[in-house]
Amino acid sequence: MLKTYAVSLAAGVVAGLIYAVLDVTSPAPPIIALLGLLGMQIGEHLIPLFKRLIKRQPVNLHWFRHEYSHKIGDTPPSSGDKTS
Template sequence: MLKTYGLSLGAGVLVGGIYALMGVNSPAPPLIALLGLLGMQIGEHIIPLCKRLKNCQPVTLAWFRHEYAPRVIDTPPPSDDKAS
């Protein structure tokens, strides 16, 4: 897991260095880029939540931990957790 974060950070530093050497700015200001990423995450997670609510299924903490925690923190779901 840490290797993935390190590679991602390294790639970002490399691209930033290339931009600096070429004398160009990043395509998007950092705040706008971060807001775009936040929007992507919200969009990715809102659809399954809406489907669950539409099917009158409960939205429990166990379900949230099983469905979303692995995606957010990049770990496998707990084996003792059952999505209700």
């Protein structure tokens, strides 16, 4: 898990260095960029919810925990699959 954060941070630093070398500013102020990321996360999580609602399957706490707890909490899914 720490490796994923390190790679993400390194990619951000490289992007910042490229911006500095090209003498350009960030394409979006930080708060707008963070809101964009939040929107992406919300959109990504709405798709499984809508699919379940369309199939008329129940949306309950058990389903929510199974579907999202490993994505939100960065813990691996109960099946033992590792994402990193």
